[in-house]
Amino acid sequence: MSVLVGKNTKVLVQGITGGAGSFHAKQMLEYGTKVVAGVTPTRGGEKFEGKVPVFDTVARAVQESGADTSVIFVPPPGAADAILEAIDAGCLLVVCITEGIPVIDMIKVRRVLEATQAFQRSEGKPITRLIGPNCPGIITPGACKIGIMPGHIHKEGHIGVVSRSGTLTYEAVGQLTSLGIGQSTCVGIGGDPVAGMDFVDVLELFQADPDTHGVIMIGEIGGGMEERGAKFIKEKMNKPVACFIAGTTAPPGKRMGHAGAIIAGGKGTAAEKMKALEDAGAKIAPTPSDMASTLKSMMK
Amino acid sequence: MKIHEYQAKQLFSKYGVPIPKGYPAFSVDEVEAQAKRIVAETGSDVVVVKAQIHAGGRGKGGGVKVVKGGAAEARKVAEKMFGMQLITHQTGPEGQKVRRLYVEQGLAMERELYLGAVVDRDRRRVAFMASTEGGVEIEKVAAETPEKILTVHVDPIVGLSPYQARTLGFGLDLMRHGKDTVAKFTKLLNALYELFVKEDCSLCEINPLVILKNGDVVALDGKINFDDNADFRHKDWEGQRDVDEEDPVELEAKHAGLNYVSLDGNVGCLVNGAGLAMATMDIIKHAGEKHGVAPANFLDVGGGATQEQVTKAFKMILHSPKVKAIFVNIFGGIMKCDVIAMGVVAAAKEMGLKVPLVVRLEGTNVELGRKILSESGLAIQAATTMSDGAAKIVAAVGTVGGAT
Numbered sequence: 225m226s227v228l229v230g231k232n233t234k235v236l237v238q239g240i241t242g243g244a245g246s247f248h249a250k251q252m253l254e255y256g257t258k259v260v261a262g263v264t265p266t267r268g269g270e271k272f273e274g275k276v277p278v279f280d281t282v283a284r285a286v287q288e289s290g291a292d293t294s295v296i297f298v299p300p301p302g303a304a305d306a307i308l309e310a311i312d313a314g315c316l317l318v319v320c321i322t323e324g325i326p327v328i329d330m331i332k333v334r335r336v337l338e339a340t341q342a343f344q345r346s347e348g349k350p351i352t353r354l355i356g357p358n359c360p361g362i363i364t365p366g367a368c369k370i371g372i373m374p375g376h377i378h379k380e381g382h383i384g385v386v387s388r389s390g391t392l393t394y395e396a397v398g399q400l401t402s403l404g405i406g407q408s409t410c411v412g413i414g415g416d417p418v419a420g421m422d423f424v425d426v427l428e429l430f431q432a433d434p435d436t437h438g439v440i441m442i443g444e445i446g447g448g449m450e451e452r453g454a455k456f457i458k459e460k461m462n463k464p465v466a467c468f469i470a471g472t473t474a475p476p477g478k479r480m481g482h483a484g485a486i487i488a489g490g491k492g493t494a495a496e497k498m499k500a501l502e503d504a505g506a507k508i509a510p511t512p513s514d515m516a517s518t519l520k521s522m523m524k
Numbered sequence: 525m526k527i528h529e530y531q532a533k534q535l536f537s538k539y540g541v542p543i544p545k546g547y548p549a550f551s552v553d554e555v556e557a558q559a560k561r562i563v564a565e566t567g568s569d570v571v572v573v574k575a576q577i578h579a580g581g582r583g584k585g586g587g588v589k590v591v592k593g594g595a596a597e598a599r600k601v602a603e604k605m606f607g608m609q610l611i612t613h614q615t616g617p618e619g620q621k622v623r624r625l626y627v628e629q630g631l632a633m634e635r636e637l638y639l640g641a642v643v644d645r646d647r648r649r650v651a652f653m654a655s656t657e658g659g660v661e662i663e664k665v666a667a668e669t670p671e672k673i674l675t676v677h678v679d680p681i682v683g684l685s686p687y688q689a690r691t692l693g694f695g696l697d698l699m700r701h702g703k704d705t706v707a708k709f710t711k712l713l714n715a716l717y718e719l720f721v722k723e724d725c726s727l728c729e730i731n732p733l734v735i736l737k738n739g740d741v742v743a744l745d746g747k748i749n750f751d752d753n754a755d756f757r758h759k760d761w762e763g764q765r766d767v768d769e770e771d772p773v774e775l776e777a778k779h780a781g782l783n784y785v786s787l788d789g790n791v792g793c794l795v796n797g798a799g800l801a802m803a804t805m806d807i808i809k810h811a812g813e814k815h816g817v818a819p820a821n822f823l824d825v826g827g828g829a830t831q832e833q834v835t836k837a838f839k840m841i842l843h844s845p846k847v848k849a850i851f852v853n854i855f856g857g858i859m860k861c862d863v864i865a866m867g868v869v870a871a872a873k874e875m876g877l878k879v880p881l882v883v884r885l886e887g888t889n890v891e892l893g894r895k896i897l898s899e900s901g902l903a904i905q906a907a908t909t910m911s912d913g914a915a916k917i918v919a920a921v922g923t924v925g926g927a928t
Contacts, residue, residue, distance in 0.1 A: 328680075328721055470803045
């Protein structure tokens with residue numbers, strides 16, 4: 225078991241003929257991910273690596289290949305449109321890797337996503353989920369890798385990882401694996417201020433997944449997502465959660481690499497977030513080297 | 525990206541947000557000429573000379589002067605203001621040098637209000653905030669009297685609705701100036717929202733927004749920040765950038781495609797990924813706090829950096845006189861460890877390595893990366909984990925006597 229993706233997930237790659245798209249599509253295929261289609265407008269009819277059919281539109285790709293999930297490598301000017309196209313074509317999971325999408329575009333995407341989800345709920349249907357943008361993607365070790373993370377550091381197991389940072393996720397996974405602890409699913413939710421799934425959405429899935437026994441949650445400065453996660457942990461979770469919040473030493477008002485990692489108007493500091501999480505019963509790793517050992521100390 | 529008040533006001537004017545008559549000036553002669561022009565246009569000898577720096581709080585620091593004696597007096601004020609180090613609560617103790625002035629007509633105002641638009645990331649909408657407490661720091665109002673801030677969230681598909689504009693207008697008690705003032709305010713709000721979206725802002729602030737004796741609504745100050753992600757569709761932004769207002773190293777990094785932020789410490793950091801780069805700063809501070817060891821910079825070389833970019837990044841760190849030791853911390857995903865290693869070796873060989881270097885490599889092609897480093901002949905201390913690296917860095921700074 226796992227969350228969101230597994231052995232039977234059928235993936236299409238938007239931007240499969242571009243530099244990043246083709247490189248990572250190959251890596252995903254090598255990992256064993258079922259990459260069933262690619263989309264590049266005007267390149268329909270080609271075959272990627274001699275076997276994956278390329279289509280002009282996502283709708284056509286879904287129709288012909290049965291893909292249920294899309295991963296997006298389209299550059300920033302066209303990325304928001306690519307997300308909208310995937311949502312409209314009925315992909316139930318959309319993973320956007322692209323970094324640098326204007327926030328005004330993402331506000332519109334969020335609005336469409338929320339309206340789509342409201343309609344799906346009213347019909348009693350499963351809802352569309354968006355992961356990212358500006359994220360490494362999602363992986364269920366040994367079954368399905370969607371995104372740009374190095375597959376070989378992962379190990380099958382029972383710990384869920386959710387993070388706003390790509391490389392810090394790798395750091396946590398590397399620590400877990402070296403302690404012999406495997407992962408159920410690792411979700412990189414991305415570093416943008418306006419994005420798809422947040423901590424609460426992913427924690428909800430981990431809590432409901434019988435095969436996930438504990439969670440590492442990695443946050444950073446900026447916004448109030450960690451505080452909302454803390455509220456969920458306090459009210460709804462009985463699985464152990466270990467956390468790390470990056471940016472204790474970040475100066476206020478400076479954007480620290482990620483568009484969303486900024487302390488604005490005195491809000492969004494690491495100290496506030498750590499306090500909220502501690503009050504909720506999560507354990508804070510004292511340094512980024514202690515993420516896995518902190519969780520291990522909480523496991524029965 | 526930030527721009528000056530006068531640039532913000534040019535955008536206000538373009539979109540129909542009313543502003544006082546005003547002109548930028550880059551020399552004392554220009555100030556005199558622009559003041560003359562304003563006196564002629566308005567028939568009043570009252571003009572305001574405003575220092576143009578990116579930091580707020582200019583008035584308190586002496587960067588805004590009301591002049592009652594027309595062009596000649598404006599000239600005298602400008603002579604003092606050009607070149608001064610203007611210190612405000614946002615500049616830091618060294619202040620910011622004044623190189624540009626804005627000359628504006630003086631207005632007799634009845635009330636000072638606050639109006640701002642931001643991206644509310646928790647609601648995923650553009651939010652307008654308005655307050656009767658104009659002319660003071662909005663953060664202070666938010667902390668002390670949050671009930672005095674009125675907020676509306678704009679649906680991106682519907683746009684700003686008339687009822688929302690009225691809600692703010694009535695909330696600010698604009699009816700006391702007459703219903704024309706409410707209508708003028710509504711028009712201004714619509715213009716500001718259009719500007720915010722079309723110009724890809726992350727912040728638009730008018731503080732104060734003033735009500736004149738005749739009931740007009742005017743933006744007396746203006747602050748605009750742009751969303752850097754949208755620069756691909758705003759080719760004009762580069763021309764608006766004032767390089768004098770930016771950290772030269774941060775600007776150099778930006779042009780090289782690197783994320784760099786200058787800090788006060790003594791350990792140079794080269795890391796891949798924003799989260800890992802922040803965590804690296806945190807762990808150095810954690811390990812070194814009692815020993816006077818702290819990060820000198822945030823540097824994220826990104827996921828897809830080339831060897832040239834890594835070389836450039838490492839050179840930038842070597843250039844800094846405050847750096848007493850360097851910590852390279854890489855967890856290779858897309859970023860291959862051998863590319864990092866080659867970049868570091870190339871830069872160190874070209875410039876010479878005079879400070880201790882601690883390297884922690886993990887992830888893709890790690891063996892190849894370690895081999896390149898060990899065969900380079902450079903004095904490199906290898907670290908197995910981040911905490912091991914931080915401990916080695918603290919020890920190294922102690923050895924060279926670089927603690928602050």
